[in-house]
Amino acid sequence: xxxxxxxxxxxxxxxxxxxxxxxxxxxxxxxxxxxxxxxxxxxxxxxxxxxxxxxxxxxxxxxxxxxxxxxxxxxxxxxxxxxxxxxxxxxxxxxxxxxxxxxxxxxxxxxxxxxxxxxxxxxxxxxxxxxxxxxxxxxxxxxxxxxxxxxxxxxxxxxxxxxxxxxxxxxxxxxxxxxxxxxxxxxxxxxxxxxxxxxxxxxxxxxxxxxxxxxxxxxxxxxxxxxxxxxxxxxxxxxxxxxxxxxxxxxxxxxxxxxxxxxxxxxxxxxxxxxxxxxxxxxxxxxxxxxxxxxxxxxxxxxxxxxxxxxxxxxxxxxxxxxxxxxxxxxxxxxxxxxxxxxxxxxxxxxxxxxxxxxxxxxxxxxxxxxxxxxxxxxxxxxxxxxxxxxxxxxxxxxxxxxxxxxxxxxxxxxxxxxxxxxxxxxxxxxxxxxxxxxxxxxxxxxxxxxxxxxxxxxxxxxxxxxxxxxxxxxxxxxxxxxxxxxxxxxxxxxxxxxxxxxxxxxxxxxxxxxxxxxxxxxxxxxxxxxxxxxxxxxxxxxxxxxxxxxxxxxxxxxxxxxxxxxxxxxxxxxxxxxxxxxxxxxxx
Numbered sequence: 001x002x003x004x005x006x007x008x009x010x011x012x013x014x015x016x017x018x019x020x021x022x023x024x025x026x027x028x029x030x031x032x033x034x035x036x037x038x039x040x041x042x043x044x045x046x047x048x049x050x051x052x053x054x055x056x057x058x059x060x061x062x063x064x065x066x067x068x069x070x071x072x073x074x075x076x077x078x079x080x081x082x083x084x085x086x087x088x089x090x091x092x093x094x095x096x097x098x099x100x101x102x103x104x105x106x107x108x109x110x111x112x113x114x115x116x117x118x119x120x121x122x123x124x125x126x127x128x129x130x131x132x133x134x135x136x137x138x139x140x141x142x143x144x145x146x147x148x149x150x151x152x153x154x155x156x157x158x159x160x161x162x163x164x165x166x167x168x169x170x171x172x173x174x175x176x177x178x179x180x181x182x183x184x185x186x187x188x189x190x191x192x193x194x195x196x197x198x199x200x201x202x203x204x205x206x207x208x209x210x211x212x213x214x215x216x217x218x219x220x221x222x223x224x225x226x227x228x229x230x231x232x233x234x235x236x237x238x239x240x241x242x243x244x245x246x247x248x249x250x251x252x253x254x255x256x257x258x259x260x261x262x263x264x265x266x267x268x269x270x271x272x273x274x275x276x277x278x279x280x281x282x283x284x285x286x287x288x289x290x291x292x293x294x295x296x297x298x299x300x301x302x303x304x305x306x307x308x309x310x311x312x313x314x315x316x317x318x319x320x321x322x323x324x325x326x327x328x329x330x331x332x333x334x335x336x337x338x339x340x341x342x343x344x345x346x347x348x349x350x351x352x353x354x355x356x357x358x359x360x361x362x363x364x365x366x367x368x369x370x371x372x373x374x375x376x377x378x379x380x381x382x383x384x385x386x387x388x389x390x391x392x393x394x395x396x397x398x399x400x401x402x403x404x405x406x407x408x409x410x411x412x413x414x415x416x417x418x419x420x421x422x423x424x425x426x427x428x429x430x431x432x433x434x435x436x437x438x439x440x441x442x443x444x445x446x447x448x449x450x451x452x453x454x455x456x457x458x459x460x461x462x463x464x465x466x467x468x469x470x471x472x473x474x475x476x477x478x479x480x481x482x483x484x485x486x487x488x489x490x491x492x493x494x495x496x497x498x499x500x501x502x503x504x505x506x507x508x509x510x511x512x513x514x515x516x517x518x519x520x521x522x523x524x525x526x527x528x529x530x531x532x533x534x535x536x537x538x539x540x541x542x543x544x545x546x547x548x549x550x551x552x553x554x555x556x557x558x559x560x561x562x563x564x565x566x567x568x569x570x571x572x573x574x575x576x577x578x579x580x581x582x583x584x585x586x587x588x589x
Contacts, residue, residue: 494535
């Protein structure tokens with residue numbers, strides 16, 4: 001081994017050890033590894049920041065933006081409610097969730113697809129009385145499997161495509177991953193549907209502040225407008241959109257107050273007093289095209305300026321003892337009161353006539369510039385930041401059209417993935433799918449920084465000859481193996497590493513080794529690169545190896561040991577199916 005090779009192995013080995021130690025955030029570790037690699041001379045000065053200009057960073061960032069736009073639209077949730085309103089069997093619910101998550105993960109970032117469907121899983125859980133843990137882990141694994149089907153489904157596929165371009169002069173195309181990825185997804189989803197019971201039923205014993213706030217019910221009111229499809233229909237048909245989480249306390253028709261009997265026929269102009277959780281209220285209001293109380297906000301949406309926020313009225317607030325009508329909130333402050341929550345009380349008067357008290361939690365709508373000053377002036381304390389969609393306009397089908405256009409342009413070969421999805425991300429902003437103020441919330445900054453920093457570090461294995469050295473060692477063990485054994489060795493190695501590294505980092509480290517390994521044995525590299533991508537994308541053993549697993553860890557109430565119960569047999573199935581499929585689709589000779 002040369003000195004440069006020893007240094008390259010040392011830097012990457014130290015980085016992996018710190019990743020496994022898990023005491024520091026991964027983007028900080030990657031940046032420190034980059035600085036160390038520069039300091040010891042294995043990364044030249046002129047290549048130090050080459051990762052920041054790499055198209056991988058653009059593709060991953062753009063995919064996150066597109067995912068956020070689709071999630072914000074609520075179109076998936078609405079479609080499920082419309083076409084599967086009475087789904088109450090656990091097997092059927094699970095099958096629907098897993099298939100939708102897997103298909104979405106093929107076209108948007110898998111963590112984005114999972115995030116879109118988690119609220120639906122909780123709705124199904126409440127309907128069946130089963131623990132959310134039975135839904136969430138299988139959904140996370142389905143998201144990982146679905147991401148294997150296309151180039152943009154997950155970061156490893158994007159990275160491996162670029163590396164193939166460097167090695168063979170031709171990158172993998174959008175759907176080169178589909179034959180093997182779709183087969184693995186079908187087999188894996190079928191396993192998850194029938195063996196979900198391997199996951200123990202857990203309860204989230206340590207809810208986060210955001211989850212604790214989510215238990216709060218709000219009182220609001222909304223009017224039936226002439227354009228609503230529910231004009232002339234029974235009240236019960238509107239309330240069904242809330243899946244039993246929204247109740248009506250009264251109906252106001254002109255000066256008359258009516259009891260909210262389920263069979264009351266609604267008319268344009270009727271005002272319904274509603275009570276429920278904020279996301280359930282939003283489903284009812286948006287799907288039934290009702291108009292919330294308060295005045296229409298000025299046309300500030302082009303700047304993404306209108307937002308909704310939760311706040312609690314403190315004991316020192318001058319709002320105490322006043323109603324929204326008395327305060328003339330909109331006329332004086334350009335702020336709408338959308339909902340009120342009062343612990344232990346069911347409010348029955350109109351929202352504008354509710355006399356505010358200390359401890360009331362309110363949902364306020366207004367300009368991002370006006371709201372902070374209002375909260376400070378009137379001693380209102382903003383609650384933990386979370387997405388409050390109540391009262392927020394959304395363009396339901398625009399993000400789907402943008403996504404389909406980007407996929408079509410890429411599939412037709414009119415533009416590379418990086419350009420197509422950068423334009424798609426930009427379109428999400430131009431067409432107001434994502435407000436300007438929320439653009440950078442949609443981007444996962446740490447993962448982008450980690451990718452940019454790791455690209456030159458991982459490339460040091462190649463430039464110093466280290467990847468060829470490791471390939472020679474692996475080749476020594478594989479000389480007596482058939483091609484299937486050599487391929488399985490690479491797949492298992494990548495699968496073993498990815499629980500301890502970020503999956504993109506695993507590919508950056510393993511892909512050059514796999515290519516050199518294939519060259520040492522006289523094989524074509526495509527199947528081995530694909531094996532690395534599959535192994536890196538299939539972390540079913542820990543909650544820390546992939547963001548999808550981490551995302552469901554808390555809400556599902558899981559323990560670390562729960563993941564191998566379902567993940568270990570699934571990993572064996574993936575290995576058994578992947579190897580023959582890879583050899584069939586990507587022959588090694």
